[in-house]
Structures are given as C-alpha cells and as structure tokens.
Amino acid sequence: MEHRILDMIESPADLKVLTDEELQILASEIREQIIRTTSKTGGHVAPSLGVVELILACHSVMNCPHDKLLFDVGHQSYAHKLVTGRLKDFDTLRQYKGISGFPKATESPYDVHPSGHASDSVSVALGLALARDLRGSDEKIVTIIGDAALSGGMAFEALNHVGQAQTPMVIILNDNEMSISRNVGALANYLGHKRASKSYTRTRDHIQSALESRGGWGQGLVDFGRNVKDSIKQMVIPDEMLFEQLGILCTAPIPGHDISAIKRTMRVVLEADGPVLMHVVTKKGAGYAPAEAHPDVFHGVSPFDIATGEVKKSSSAAPKYTSVFGKALLAEAERDESIVAITAAMKDGTGLAPFAEKFPNRFVDTGIAEEHAVGMASGLAIAGMKPVVAIYSTFMQRAVDQVIINNALPKLHTVFCLDRAGLVGDDGPTHHGVFDIAYMRMIPHMKAMAPSDEAELVHMLHTALALDGPVALRYPRGEARGVELPSEPRVLEVGKSRTVREGNDVAILAFGRMVQEAEGASDILAAEGVGVRVVDMRWIKPFDEAAVRKAALECRLVCTAEEGVIEGGIGEGILEALAERPPEKVPPLLVFGIPDKFVQQGKVGLLHKELGIDAEGMARRIREKLAEL
Ligand SMILES: Cc1ncc(C[n+]2csc(CCOP(=O)(O)OP(=O)(O)O)c2C)c(N)n1
Numbered sequence: 036m037e038h039r040i041l042d043m044i045e046s047p048a049d050l051k052v053l054t055d056e057e058l059q060i061l062a063s064e065i066r067e068q069i070i071r072t073t074s075k076t077g078g079h080v081a082p083s084l085g086v087v088e089l090i091l092a093c094h095s096v097m098n099c100p101h102d103k104l105l106f107d108v109g110h111q112s113y114a115h116k117l118v119t120g121r122l123k124d125f126d127t128l129r130q131y132k133g134i135s136g137f138p139k140a141t142e143s144p145y146d147v148h149p150s151g152h153a154s155d156s157v158s159v160a161l162g163l164a165l166a167r168d169l170r171g172s173d174e175k176i177v178t179i180i181g182d183a184a185l186s187g188g189m190a191f192e193a194l195n196h197v198g199q200a201q202t203p204m205v206i207i208l209n210d211n212e213m214s215i216s217r218n219v220g221a222l223a224n225y226l227g228h229k230r231a232s233k234s235y236t237r238t239r240d241h242i243q244s245a246l247e248s249r250g251g252w253g254q255g256l257v258d259f260g261r262n263v264k265d266s267i268k269q270m271v272i273p274d275e276m277l278f279e280q281l282g283i284l285c286t287a288p289i290p291g292h293d294i295s296a297i298k299r300t301m302r303v304v305l306e307a308d309g310p311v312l313m314h315v316v317t318k319k320g321a322g323y324a325p326a327e328a329h330p331d332v333f334h335g336v337s338p339f340d341i342a343t344g345e346v347k348k349s350s351s352a353a354p355k356y357t358s359v360f361g362k363a364l365l366a367e368a369e370r371d372e373s374i375v376a377i378t379a380a381m382k383d384g385t386g387l388a389p390f391a392e393k394f395p396n397r398f399v400d401t402g403i404a405e406e407h408a409v410g411m412a413s414g415l416a417i418a419g420m421k422p423v424v425a426i427y428s429t430f431m432q433r434a435v436d437q438v439i440i441n442n443a444l445p446k447l448h449t450v451f452c453l454d455r456a457g458l459v460g461d462d463g464p465t466h467h468g469v470f471d472i473a474y475m476r477m478i479p480h481m482k483a484m485a486p487s488d489e490a491e492l493v494h495m496l497h498t499a500l501a502l503d504g505p506v507a508l509r510y511p512r513g514e515a516r517g518v519e520l521p522s523e524p525r526v527l528e529v530g531k532s533r534t535v536r537e538g539n540d541v542a543i544l545a546f547g548r549m550v551q552e553a554e555g556a557s558d559i560l561a562a563e564g565v566g567v568r569v570v571d572m573r574w575i576k577p578f579d580e581a582a583v584r585k586a587a588l589e590c591r592l593v594c595t596a597e598e599g600v601i602e603g604g605i606g607e608g609i610l611e612a613l614a615e616r617p618p619e620k621v622p623p624l625l626v627f628g629i630p631d632k633f634v635q636q637g638k639v640g641l642l643h644k645e646l647g648i649d650a651e652g653m654a655r656r657i658r659e660k661l662a663e664l
C-alpha cells in the first residue's frame with residue numbers, strides 16, 4: 036500500500052513542515068496502517084486509534100528525542116512508533132523478534148521508559164524533570180496517561196509529589212471514559228462531571244477565542260513568553276478543584292481529535308514554569324467503526340477481519356483457563372454466600388464478567404489499583420468474607436507487600452487467583468507472569484497450587500476455598516487442555532502430587548503447564564528406551580517432599596520443570612530440600628525454567644522452544660545429561 040505522507044515521515048522533525056490539514060490526512064493514513072497491521076498481528080487497536088491526533092500534535096510541537104514524550108501503559112503508542120522510524124518494521128508488531136507493542140528504550144531513542152504496567156509514567160516523568168533541573172538543561176517532559184491509569188495508586192503518589200516539586204512538566208490526561216471496560220471510580224465520576232459542566236464549554240470557547248485572537252504561531256510567539264501565565268490561567272476551569280488544589284494547573288477539556296486545538300494548547304502549556312495537567316477528551320477506537328462500537332473488544336484484540344470487525348476465533352476446541360475459572364467461581368459463589376470476587380480493572384480479562392452480572396453486590400472492581408484491591412481483600416477477610424482476588428500474575432507484583440503484610444501475616448483466608456501465569460506471548464517482558472512462584476513461595480503461611488489442566492483448576496479453586504489462610508492459584512493465559520470438567524469439584528490433599536507417567540530412569544517433577552511438556556518429553560524418550568516418570572506436583576507450597584525423595588531414590592536423574600524464573604523458583608526449593616540429604620543419595624539434577632533474563636515477546640510455543648522448556652528441548656537436555664552419567 037502506498038502512503039502519500041506517512042512514507043515520507045522518517046522522524047518527528049518531518050511533521051513540523053506539515054500543515055494541520057496535512058497532519059489530518061496523515062492521521063487517516065496512520066489509522067489505516069494500524070488497522071491493516073493489527074488485523075494480522077492483533078494488538079491494542081482501540082487505545083492506539085484514539086490518540087493518533089494527540090501524538091501527531093505532540094510530535095509537531097515537541098523536539099523529541101531531546102524532549103521526552105512518555106506513554107503510560109504504552110498500549111496507545113502505535114502512531115508514535117510509526118512517526119519515529121518504525122514504519123518499515125510495523126508489520127512485525129508484537130511478533131517474535133519484531134517490534135514491541137509497547138515503547139521500549141532499546142528499540143528506539145524516542146522511547147523513554149519500558150511501559151506496560153499502568154500508572155508509572157508520572158513518576159518517571161518527574162524523575163526526568165528533576166534530573167533536567169539538576170543538570171540545568173532545557174528539555175520538555177510530557178507524559179500521556181489514560182483516565183483509568185491516572186486512578187492507579189502510583190499516579191496519585193506522583194501527583195502528590197509533582198504538586199510540591201513545582202517543576203515544569205506536562206501531564207496529558209487522555210480522557211476517553213474507558214479503562215478496558217468502562218472506567219470506574221470516583222475520579223471517573225469527577226472527570227465526567229468536569230466534561231459535562233457548563234464551565235467546560237464556556238471556558239473552552241473562551242480559550243479558543245483567546246488563542247485564536249493571537250493569530251498564527253509566528254505572531255503568537257512574540258507575546259507568548261509574556262502571556263504564558265495568562266494563557267494558562269484562561270485555560271483553567273474556574274471551579275476546578277482537584278488538581279488545582281494539588282498545585283497542578285489544569286486546562287479545560289480539549290477536543291482530542293482536533294490537531295490545531297491540541298497544538299495551540301501544547302505550545303502554551305509547554306512554556307509554563309510549573310506542572311500542568313492538560314485534559315484531552317478522545318474517543319477510544321476513533322476512526323474504525325467496530326472499535327468505536329466495541330472499544331472493550333478492540334482494547335487488546337486478536338487478528339480480525341477489517342471489513343466486518345469480526346475477531347478471528349482460536350482453532351482450539353478447549354476452553355480458556357480464564358473462563359473455566361470464571362464459571363467455577365460462579366458455581367462456588369452460588370453455594371457460598373461469603374465469597375466476594377475482586378478484580379483490579381480486569382473484569383473481562385480475569386473471567387469475572389459473569390460473576391459481576393450474577394452477583395453485583397459481591398463483585399468489586401477497584402480500577403487499576405492492585406495494592407488497594409489486595410489490601411481491601413484483607414479487610415473483607417477480617418470481617419469474615421471469603422475474598423477471591425483475581426489479578427494477572429504480572430500485575431500482582433504491584434501488591435506483593437499487601438499479600439505479605441495485610442493477608443499472610445494475619446493468616447487471613449484470602450484466595451489469590453493469578454491469571455496469565457507463565458509466558459503470555461505477544462505482550463512480552465512487561466507482561467510475562469514469571470515471578471509469582473518466587474514471590475509467593477517465599478511468604479510464610481502461603482499455600483500455592485498450579486493446575487496442569489482445567490479439571491485440576493476446578494478442584495484447586497474448590498480446595499483453596501475450603502482451606503484456611505492465604506492460598507494462591509496460578510494458571511496460564513489461553514486455552515486449557517480440553518479434558519472433561521468434573522461434575523463435582525473435590526478438595527485435594529494439601530502437598531500431595533500425582534504421578535501421570537511411570538518410569539524409573541528419569542523423573543520430571545513438573546508444575547502447571549510444564550506437566551504437558553514433560554509428558555511430551557517422556558513420550559519422546561520412551562521411544563528411545565528411556566523411562567521418564569512425570570509427576571504433576573500440583574502444589575508449589577507445600578510441595579510433595581515424599582514424591583521428591585522417592586524420585587531421588589529410584590531415578591538416575593531428577594528434573595524439575597516450572598514456567599517461572601529459576602532464581603528463587605520451586606526448582607531451587609526442591610534442590611535445597613535434596614541438599615539436606617547425604618550426597619550419595621542425591622542423583623544429578625536438572626532445573627527447567629526461565630533463566631536469569633527478561634524473555635521477549637513471541638508465541639508461547641516459540642518461547643518455550645527458545646528457552647529449551649518445550650518437550651523436545653527437555654528431552655534433548657535429558658538425553659545429553661544421561662550421556663554424561
Ligand atoms: C498495573 C496494571 N494493571 C492493569 C493493567 C491492564 N491494563 C492495561 S490498559 C488498561 C486500561 C487503561 O485505561 P486507560 O489508562 O484509561 O487507557 P485507555 O486504554 O483508555 O487509552 C488496563 C487495566 C496494566 N497494564 N497495568
């Protein structure tokens with residue numbers, strides 16, 4: 036496809052010579068490119084379509100990479116990628132060895148920080164601004180943060196500091212009324228009120244005409260320095276309270292698809308001598324009807340048909356772990372009125388939508404606020420409810436302190452359901468859930484399980500709810516194994532494994548999804564006459580020490596396999612346990628897991644292969660090890 040303007044844009048400097056009309060044409064071309072590429076790769080379509088004009092306006096007015104443009108979460112940065120030299124690689128978006136779906140400093144000098152986890156960008160921006168002040172340099176610092184990300188605790192902590200620091204920086208609030216689902220919380224209500232208020236229209240018109248009266252940029256420049264403060268004052272809503280009271284000047288809401296308006300405002304706020312929050316109103320999914328109509332579906336979407344917007348279905352007949360979890364929890368909640376389900380802005384992603392529908396009073400969406408969600412869960416547990424906190428493994432990293440202090444220390448019965456545990460695929464290193472075994476395993480009183488299939492997940496959820504004290508379950512993204520689901524869930528014996536393949540040459544003690552790979556390795560080696568026992572360990576904590584000792588006694592080689600980091604992982608735990616035995620009773624050991632590096636993006640199968648934790652890779656290393664013995 037030919038791009039009239041986009042093909043000529045090598046860097047943001049090329050945008051500066053374009054008229055606003057040409058920029059508007061470029062915006063359409065960028066939208067077309069985003070839709071075309073993501074229809075094949077999948078990706079964060081609606082967030083990125085919503086900010087095309089905003090990004091073009093920022094880059095037209097700023098001088099990046101000298102100036103710094105940050106993206107909170109970074110899932111809306113596709114237009115930024117396209118105008119910062121990555122058009123030719125854009126079709127590799129989110130693919131193995133391709134360009135990342137998020138800003139990534141190692142990919143481009145225009146990308147500032149490793150986005151992916153929400154609400155961190157104001158802190159990073161303030162750090163950059165403070166460093167600038169210390170160095171005495173002059174770069175502008177701007178971050179684009181969504182209305183939902185702004186409600187995260189880290190962003191609030193940063194605003195608290197920004198208001199005190201009073202150093203120049205611009206926080207662009209991209210207000211589209213959406214998180215992944217509809218945005219929730221008091222801040223969302225406040226912004227709604229602000230958008231709707233009469234003063235908004237009045238002030239916006241006033242600013243518009245005030246700026247209009249300055250004439251073109253060239254002429255405006257002359258009196259700009261003198262009038263910056265006045266101009267910003269004109270933009271401030273008179274009855275504005277929240278940000279103003281924190282010491283952060285706040286503009287009236289600006290129409291976020293009007294390039295001229297954004298550029299004009301940007302030019303003013305960039306000259307302020309303190310922090311400014313620039314409130315921009317956009318439409319999530321703008322310019323593509325299916326994404327505008329279903330911004331939740333097109334928030335992060337699999338490949339889709341451009342003409343109809345129909346999302347391509349997976350070829351697997353097996354259900355996703357997430358939906359098995361959602362249904363199983365619903366069934367549990369029908370039997371037990373004390374169950375309260377909690378999500379931090381991931382109602383759909385964690386499979387809790389049916390629960391929210393059926394039990395709205397026992398469902399809590401905290402918004403992007405993992406620390407608060409886990410802290411609040413402890414209060415519910417203290418008061419005798421059974422909180423079930425469903426949070427992606429990677430995002431639970433935010434709340435490890437609350438797991439430890441608020442829940443584990445008082446031994447509260449809180450159930451932590453860690454979805455997306457293990458490698459997640461196309462989202463890459465910010466989203467792989469590879470640390471939870473290590474961070475859950477270290478916590479006193481914690482019990483932790485990993486199902487090897489969906490039936491096990493049902494039993495494990497039931498077990499977690501029947502136990503006492505804090506319990507964690509970890510299960511992967513995507514399709515399960517297609518086994519029959521139990522008609523009645525049962526309580527599993529704590530710390531007891533099950534052997535799923537017999538064999539006395541080698542034992543693989545496997546956890547969660549690795550059981551399947553271990554079975555594959557066992558099949559491969561069986562054909563070579565090597566008997567590989569596969570133990571589905573089920574329990575990460577406490578793990579089945581008897582099964583470990585038995586394997587050590589009976590097999591020539593013992594392996595552990597987990598889809599998590601090796602450092603601090605359960606393989607290390609098993610090694611430690613074996614190290615207490617007399618050395619002559621400990622066979623050679625192999626630990627399969629994620630080595631000490633950040634794993635990049637790609638389909639999970641490819642990543643397993645790269646890391647040597649697929650069936651073939653494990654069989655190969657076992658074969659090599661046996662040859663050494
Ligand atoms: C700490 C953390 N929790 C949850 C998420 C998952 N997540 C990614 S984007 C998003 C919604 C973001 O909404 P908003 O900031 O308003 O941006 P928009 O998508 O509307 O542009 C959520 C919940 C995340 N990336 N990081």
Ligand SMILES: CC(=O)[C@@H](O)[C@H](O)COP(=O)(O)O
Pocket residue numbers: 079108110151334335384455459462466512
């Ligand atoms: C940007 C972000 O953090 C989420 O949108 C995430 O990409 C969702 O991942 P899933 O597709 O696994 O729900």
Ligand SMILES: [Mg+2]
Pocket residue numbers: 181182183209210211212213214218
């Ligand atoms: Mg939003």
